[in-house]
Amino acid sequence: MNLVGSLFSSSIGRKILMAVTGVILVGFIIGHLVGNLQVFQDPDHLNGYGAFLHNLGPLLWVARIGLLVAVFIHIWVATVLTIENHAARQVKYGVKHTIRATLASRLMRWTGVVVLAFIVYHLAHFTFGYAQASTFKENIPHYFMAEQYRVAGFPVIDKGAEVLDLRTMVILGFQQPIVAVFYMIAVGLLSVHLLHGFDSMFQSIGWRSAKWAGALRKVTIAFCLAYFLANAAIPGAVLAGKLQPSEPARVAAHR
Amino acid sequence: MVAETKSKSLSITLRVWRQAGPAAPGGFVDYAAKNLSSDMSFLEMLDVVNDELTMKGEEPIAFAHDCREGICGTCSCMINGKPHGPGHGIATCQTYMRSFTDGDVIVVEPFRARAFPLIKDLVVDRSAFDKIIQAGGFISVRTGAAPDANSIPVPKPDADLAMDAAACIGCGACVAACKNASAMLFVAAKVSQLGLFPQGQPERDSRVLSMVGTMDSLGFGNCTNQYECSAACPKVISHDFIARMNRDYLRASVRATFKPASASAAGGGG
Numbered sequence: 318m319n320l321v322g323s324l325f326s327s328s329i330g331r332k333i334l335m336a337v338t339g340v341i342l343v344g345f346i347i348g349h350l351v352g353n354l355q356v357f358q359d360p361d362h363l364n365g366y367g368a369f370l371h372n373l374g375p376l377l378w379v380a381r382i383g384l385l386v387a388v389f390i391h392i393w394v395a396t397v398l399t400i401e402n403h404a405a406r407q408v409k410y411g412v413k414h415t416i417r418a419t420l421a422s423r424l425m426r427w428t429g430v431v432v433l434a435f436i437v438y439h440l441a442h443f444t445f446g447y448a449q450a451s452t453f454k455e456n457i458p459h460y461f462m463a464e465q466y467r468v469a470g471f472p473v474i475d476k477g478a479e480v481l482d483l484r485t486m487v488i489l490g491f492q493q494p495i496v497a498v499f500y501m502i503a504v505g506l507l508s509v510h511l512l513h514g515f516d517s518m519f520q521s522i523g524w525r526s527a528k529w530a531g532a533l534r535k536v537t538i539a540f541c542l543a544y545f546l547a548n549a550a551i552p553g554a555v556l557a558g559k560l561q562p563s564e565p566a567r568v569a570a571h572r
Numbered sequence: 573m574v575a576e577t578k579s580k581s582l583s584i585t586l587r588v589w590r591q592a593g594p595a596a597p598g599g600f601v602d603y604a605a606k607n608l609s610s611d612m613s614f615l616e617m618l619d620v621v622n623d624e625l626t627m628k629g630e631e632p633i634a635f636a637h638d639c640r641e642g643i644c645g646t647c648s649c650m651i652n653g654k655p656h657g658p659g660h661g662i663a664t665c666q667t668y669m670r671s672f673t674d675g676d677v678i679v680v681e682p683f684r685a686r687a688f689p690l691i692k693d694l695v696v697d698r699s700a701f702d703k704i705i706q707a708g709g710f711i712s713v714r715t716g717a718a719p720d721a722n723s724i725p726v727p728k729p730d731a732d733l734a735m736d737a738a739a740c741i742g743c744g745a746c747v748a749a750c751k752n753a754s755a756m757l758f759v760a761a762k763v764s765q766l767g768l769f770p771q772g773q774p775e776r777d778s779r780v781l782s783m784v785g786t787m788d789s790l791g792f793g794n795c796t797n798q799y800e801c802s803a804a805c806p807k808v809i810s811h812d813f814i815a816r817m818n819r820d821y822l823r824a825s826v827r828a829t830f831k832p833a834s835a836s837a838a839g840g841g842g
Contacts, residue, residue: 323825328754328794329784329818330825398794402752405686405793411589411600412679414653416749418798423751425796517797523819526812 328401329521331394336521338391339514345384346507350547353487357554360484360563365466368480369473388436395429421512428510435503442490443483449496452489454481458568479569485562488555497552504548508541515540580610582674586621588633589681590693598690600679610670614657615640615647617669634693640665642806645741648748649694650681655745655804663743663806683744685753686791698744700790704759705742707786711766712774730768737765739807749804752793757801759787760813767820777824784821 324330352370355362370377415423438448446453460482466474474480491497515537519525525533554560583606591598605621612620615637622632638646647664651657657667672678680694688696738761746757763780766772772779795814802811 320825320829323781323821323828327784327821328756328788328792329821332795333818333822398796402754402793402796405753405791406684406751407686408684408690410650410653410684411587411681412650412653416654416800416803418751418800422796422798513797520797520811520815521795521818523815523817523822525815527810 328398331398332521334390335394335398336518338387338394339518341384341387342391343511343515343518345387346544350544353551354547356484356487356551356560359463360460360482360567361462361464361466363484363487364460364480364482365462365474366468367483368478369466369468371481372473392429392433395426399426419513421509422517424509425513428506432503432507432510435499435507438499439503442496443486449490449493452486454483454486457482457485457489460485460563460568463567482563482568485568487551488560488562491552491555494556497556500552501549505545508545508548511544512537512541577611580670580674581607582610582669582672582676583607584669584672584675585677586617587677587679588693590633591682591690592631593692594690608669610668612669613640613665614651614667614669615665634691634695636695637665642666643741645743648683648696648698648743648745650679650683650748652679655683655748656743656806660803661806661808663741663745666806683748685744685747685793687753687755688744688747696744698742700792701742701744701755701758703790704755704783704786705762707782708762708766708779709775709782711772713771724770726769734765734768737761737768737809737813740765740805740809741807743806745804745806746801746809747792749800750793750795751798751800752796754795754801755787755790755792756795756814756817757805757809757811759783760811760817761809763817763820764813767816776820777827780817780820780824781828784817 324334352366353363355366373380421428441447442449443454446455450456459479462474462476462478462480465472465476491500516525516530516533519533551560583604586603586605587600588603589598590601603621603625605617608617608620615635618633618635625632636646636648638644640647642663642665645663648655649664651664651667656662656664658671659667682690682694682696683698685696687700688698690696740758740761742758744758747753747755750756763783766779767776797811797814799811801814802809
């Protein structure tokens with residue numbers, strides 16, 4: 318069997334696909350979080366960053382399609398493996414006993430499904446504007462950049478440029494307590510998902526060993542905790558009133 | 573003089589899965605086992621219960637056993653939901669009644685996996701493991717007179733690690749403990765024990781590809797990295813071997829795809 322056949326049809330190959338798409342998705346959520354944390358800075362930052370991503374054009378689509386493919390493979394492999402796993406033990410035990418499997422590892426399926434539902438809502442909310450349409454970025458006044466926005470020292474968005482007011486959209490969205498709490502629960506479940514997935518990736522690819530598994534576990538727990546806290550801080554800060562929409566002087570009249 | 577015995581007497585209720593044959597309906601049946609010695613092994617307790625059943629004219633409980641010293645891998649069964657019972661790093665035959673307390677209800681079930689079809693009561697057919705071993709094939713060594721000692725240098729850490737893998741007795745506890753009935757720990761141990769030695773190198777790639785392919789075809793589940801297998805293993809074989817096998821499998825798949833092959837030669841294992 319060739320490499321592609323091995324990856325897609327063997328048990329180990331599928332686990333490797335699970336791990337590789339997991340690495341891609343973890344890389345994405347780290348970048349996504351770092352970008353989002355700019356909400357705590359001047360509105361120029363998040364709004365300039367959003368405009369910069371949008372201006373990438375074809376590159377943005379390459380990233381989007383790449384992520385979609387990774388998500389699709391991750392879910393497809395999980396589904397196939399789960400069906401096979403159920404089939405592998407048709408008669409269940411009378412006594413169910415767990416020796417050491419962690420709670421996070423036993424909840425992967427459920428945390429995964431909730432995170433998928435969250436992703437769908439998140440896209441409908443901030444990308445397509447189906448949810449909370451009145452505060453969608455295209456339906457609120459545009460924002461004028463007070464300063465030039467730079468990425469790695471390169472100027473990418475000019476001073477005075479008219480851009481979408483993402484920061485206000487996010488803040489108005491999270492002023493709804495139900496939405497804010499749902500986001501916090503969803504990132505919490507994603508963190509629980511990663512609590513097993515993060516070091517599990519190393520095992521599937523074959524890099525984990527008892528020599529450094531303890532250190533890897535500590536890094537995993539620290540990463541998941543930091544990821545959760547940093548993510549929850551955004552809706553949390555909005556609910557606490559620490560983040561406010563852009564001042565009227567810096568936005569265009571409503572179209 | 574002999575030391576005074578610390579043996580105690582205990583009575584337990586045994587709740588055993590009884591099933592007359594592969595297609596027959598099965599269910600749990602309770603048996604009272606009274607006045608047992610705490611120094612009895614679990615299998616001796618089953619022998620005593622079976623003697624009583626035979627005396628009463630009932631069918632004795634069928635269970636697999638052979639060496640009764642923890643090295644053959646024949647004994648199996650789930651005791652209170654754990655393969656080989658409550659102890660760590662021991663097989664059912666080395667589980668003693670002192671592990672239980674007077675009045676306990678002990679639930680005994682066969683190993684459950686599609687790849688291990690039930691034969692009778694607590695006995696399952698584990699010949700799927702033999703098929704995986706057969707798929708591993710041969711290793712290329714010079715036969716004839718015994719070679720000089722140490723003519724092939726083997727680093728001590730590799731020899732030790734290979735020995736850890738070779739400790740696998742093929743009992744199937746890893747499959748029984750895994751919530752997916754995956755055979756990854758067994759196959760990983762068998763793949764690694766040869767893959768760690770210089771003598772195992774010529775067929776290293778073909779061995780892992782063939783053994784994993786056979787494992788997949790036999791209907792075992794997939795690994796979810798929960799490490800229940802190594803926790804239940806009577807030989808405490810590490811799940812590190814699973815990571816090693818994953819790496820070996822990936823490398824072998826890459827080589828199988830890109831490594832040039834002779835157009836004229838046939839045969840051999842490489």
